[in-house]
Amino acid sequence: MTAREYVYCDYAAGSPARPEVLEVFHQYATQQYSNPGAHHPLAYVAKKHLWELHERMGKVIGADPREIIFTSGGTESDILALRGVMERATAPRNELVISAIEHHAVLLEAQRMETAGTKVHYVPVKPDGVIDLAALRKAVSERTALVSVMYANNETGVIQPVKEIGEIAHAGGAKFHCDAVQAFWKLPLQPKEFGADLMSLAGAKFGGPKGTGLLYNEMTNRISPVIVGGPQEWGYRAGTEDMSGMAALAKAMELADAERAKIWPRVEKIRDAMEERILAGLGDHVRINGKGAPRLPNISNISFLEIEGQALAIELGEQGFCVGLGSACAPGETDPSHVLAAMGLSWEDAIGCIRISFGPDIAEAQANRLADLCVANYKHLKGIG
Ligand SMILES: Cc1ncc(COP(=O)(O)O)c(C=O)c1O
Known part of the structure; x- marks a missing residue:
């Protein structure tokens, strides 16, 4: 078969990549292949495209182009969010709060940090799969650096009260990361509206190619890079930009949003x-x-x-x-x-x-x-x- x-x-x-998306991927890979960091006329064109692609991705989720960090998908975005914030966190505000139902990308990264000495709080969910907000309120304190709770669960589809979660995080002075990998396409997502400081998306879940994704990171939130080297992606993700992947992701986001x-x-x-x-x-x-x-x-x-x-x-x-x-x-x-x-x-x-x-x-x-x-x-x- x-x-x-x-x-x-x-x-x-995973979803099939859409023909329109593959078309722009191909177009960029074969015609816009210049490295935007180089110094010649085609590189200047590429640099302009780079900004425009970030602008288009940002527009779909109500973000500034500089708030978009292109990644290889949900896992990388989640790990960049957690490590990016927690590596800069200093005592006494250096604890992490996650829900008990996070994707393994978040869960295992949190466990790794716990092994290295970080205090991690795991907030339970109720029998219907919705986070226990009273328990979240208890877990968040003046020691919390980051709260990470997903928008919708990948196994059950249960949607979390993200606005309240963001309010609780902010009331405690913490940042809020939301893994919205499953929610995008099905729900309109504007991180500034529901109060996320960081938000993960993965192109493969909404008609983009596998190996594409992004982390939204609110402009004033300085994070540590995970992949270090060159200054690409505002210094948050080194390596020559995957312009074809970005063009494909931008297209997939626009199509998903429109339909x-x-x-x-x-x-x-x-x-x-x-x-x-x-x-x-x-x-x-x-x-x-x-x-x-x-x-x-x-x-x-x-x-x-x-x-x-x-x-x-x-x-x-x-x-x-x-x-x-x-x-x-x-x-x-x-x-x-x-x-x-x-x-x-x-x-x-x-x-x-x-x-x-x-x-x-x-x-x-x-x-x-x-x-x-x-x-x-x-x-x-x-x-x-
Ligand atoms: C909620 C959620 N977060 C993160 C991921 C990881 O995304 P990726 O496979 O693009 O790395 C997935 C993948 O299924 C997911 O469903």
Whole structure:
């Protein structure tokens, strides 16, 4: 089977790069290849383009061009945000606060800092997957340098109250980093509006090429670079600029921003109908994780009780549907997802999860078929069909 013959339901893991985006990538790679740091007429043109590309990326999220740091994706942006702020933090304001459901890029970097001696607070979430704001208030103090909480979770799609989180961080005198990798495209994101000082995006999640992303960093916030060397990206990320990647990312951001309202309400209806169909077929045998909370329109995280999500995903794959697993339900791993564990799910319930994440191309009939297959496969795997 080729990619076209599968129904791809794993957009939270990656989306196809759009033709318009690849076209500008190619155009820049073959025609605008001059190093903008050089000193000749073509380099001056490249320098002008460099500014314009930052301007375009910034415009989509309401930021100044100098607030955009191009990166290789979500992981690099998250690590630059955390390390960038924490390396400059000095006692007594040198503690880090993150939520218990952050992506591994944030979580493991925080754990690395903890091992090196930084005090890290892990704020719990409630059973619906939303951060416990009372616990956040307790964790933030005059010792907090940075609060890092994601906009929407990559496993459940649960949206966090980012405005309140920013207010709590700022009230304590701390900076607020928001990993908005999953939220962009589905939600309009203006970091200045919701109070983020730093915000991570990844192009591969919204039709850009893999290996592209950005960190928004509020103009007055000085951070330490992670990649050192030349003065590129305002001194925050050394190395000859990937102008093709930037042009592609700018284009993908503009397209994603322009079409948001047209795409996602339809997808949300299809997602909700699929969940209803599965619930109607299996009742108490399934649990939709985070269903009571505000969620992204395309993600559905479902625990199929007393079976392994991986077994179900394999069956669905053979039947032509690509679905995801909760990140730590990955082959070879025995721990349940830290996100579902933080929401209070037992090991057994977490291990029975699959993550379905639709894209704009999903059709109602395909989602119905997927729901019916989930029901039939579950009954078969459990031996109750
Ligand atoms: C919320 C979140 N943050 C960070 C990342 C890492 O992004 P990348 O794979 O672009 O490095 C992901 C990727 O799935 C994500 O979902």
